[in-house]
Amino acid sequence: MSEIFDAPLLNELQRDNTDPLARPIVVRNAPEQIVERLVTAVALGVYVPGQALPPERELASLLGVSRATVREALRRMTESGFIEQRRGRNGGSFVLENWRPSSADLIRRHLLPNWDRFEALFDARQLLEPVIAATAALRRNEDDVAALSQALEDYHAATDREESRVADERVHRAIAESTHNSVLVGLSAQIRTRISLDLGAEPYTPEIRRVAAEQHGLLADAVIAQDPERASTIALEHFGLTEKLVRDLVARVQELATLETDE
Amino acid sequence: MSEIFDAPLLNELQRDNTDPLARPIVVRNAPEQIVERLVTAVALGVYVPGQALPPERELASLLGVSRATVREALRRMTESGFIEQRRGRNGGSFVLENWRPSSADLIRRHLLPNWDRFEALFDARQLLEPVIAATAALRRNEDDVAALSQALEDYHAATDREESRVADERVHRAIAESTHNSVLVGLSAQIRTRISLDLGAEPYTPEIRRVAAEQHGLLADAVIAQDPERASTIALEHFGLTEKLVRDLVARVQELATLETDE
DNA sequence: TCTTTATGGTCTATGGACCGAACCATATAC
DNA sequence: GTATATGGTTCGGTCCATAGACCATAAAGA
DSSP, X not given: OGGGGGOOTTTTTSOOOSOTTSSOOOOOOHHHHHHHHHHHHHHTTSSOTTOBOOOHHHHHHXXXXXXXXXXXXXXXXXXXXXXXXEOSTTOEEEEOTTOSOOHHHHIIIIIGGGHHHHHHHHHHHHHHHHHXXXXXXXXXXXXXXXHHHHHHHHHHHOXXXXXXXXXXXXXXXXXXXXXXXXXXXXHHHHHHHHHHHHTTTOOOOHHHHHHHHHHHHHHHHHHHTTOHHHHHHHHHHHHHHHHHHHHHHHHHHHHHHHHHHHO | OGGGGGOOTTGGGSOOOSOTTSSOOOOOOHHHHHHHHHHHHHHTTSSOTTOBOOOHHHHHHHHTSOHHHHHHHHXXXXXXXXXXXXXXXXXXXXXXXXXXXXXXXHIIIIIGGGHHHHHHHHHHHHHHHHHHHHHHHHHOOHHHXXXXXXXXXXXXXXXXXXXXXXXXXXXXXXXXXXTOOHHHHHHHHHXXXXXXXXXXXXXXXXXXXXXXXXXXXXXXXXXXXXXXXXXXXXXXXXXXXXXXXXXXXXXHHHXXXXXXXXX
């Protein structure tokens, strides 16, 4: 499973800058890229567990690639336990319910080995997202307000965690899009995708969800009210909360690992 | 020549977010990536005009790729008039002096067709670089101060435009590195590379260079003095100046184009 | 119940990218 | 004048992706 998370989404953003020539060239296969794109789509809530991806032939045409290549990508995803393929009419590639590894597992196998990369990513997010929020507040128009209100409403209407995650994504995306700057929208989406993929199993206690929901409301309000300072402050707080959660979780898992090693 | 500038450096940052699946998969060949990396290295001042790139066999081993592949990349760069290959002992692939198209030419053939992408890029830079500068001011340590002072000194000692450009790059890189965040360093470098590649022929009048030099000094001082507000303000001004220059230049070129069409 | 249809599953032939390695050509250093 | 460091060329092999045809299966619909 874990190899599916190794997609180099942000590699271009955090590559080593010592000698730009000394790194090997890696040709990203078509199947590899397709896996990455599909996993990203699921992480962003385009497809939710239980739902089928488009049929192979359609994917092939959408992606401008042969069906054999699509099949290779889907084969890897099946092997990783990410999807399940069913034959016959009404068959398809279905996103599995439990494709996320458990928090502890994921953190131990993926987060800890790359901890400084994630630290940099969180840090950057806390610096960049307030700017994006402030800019959104300055530039939002009536359409943005409508999109944002709708996303917020969906977020509050969400019942289970999957819905909540999808709606969360939509709120943040609506805010980023209010900046009307494609670079910022892409940057924010990339950071979010990365964190969402790696922390799909974020520790969403009811208490946390309550606080996050409140902050989303306040953040959206600030953007709608065209108050950049407030938007910026709330964004800083909001992403600080996420970071603290992850740090706590990692600390707990590390403690567990220590105990296990001692045995 | 122009196709060499079409390297999708920031594609991942500013792709269309409408339907993530509807875009075709493009397999980035090895030669393509090698060209991109070599052009970037030149844009960042790792190699200056007149200097030779490493020999083919060495490049192949550095990049973990066969010599044939390296040769294909170099062939394209030769064809584009970017380098010149000379045989025999002391031969090699030499970066040409005049590999940059003239401003007007470059703008007409490359900048104008993609104008909204560049607008977004400039806009993002003006929003992000102040944050980077402020963060650098907060986090810089003694080593950073040393690196920054050295870069600044080189900048002032620069005599011709090529040296000036290389030193400029080093100053900004030193500032970004003072944030001690690899994501920010990478982000800043990517934006700078992109703009440097597209605007290699920036309108550097002596007056402009004087102002830019002054701003570099002030910016470095603010970072060294650990004054985030001042650093942020100066960065905003500095990148605003660049943007204004480019806008003026584009306006002039467009005017020229209009005149020519009228004839 | 039978036929149709929408899906995944399998096979083959073809072209292209990249590799590895050897060898050729040339210009300079010694 | 010979050795050497460089680019220039060629050949066979492997793997990847394409295109297209056909098979297998399960559900929908007549």
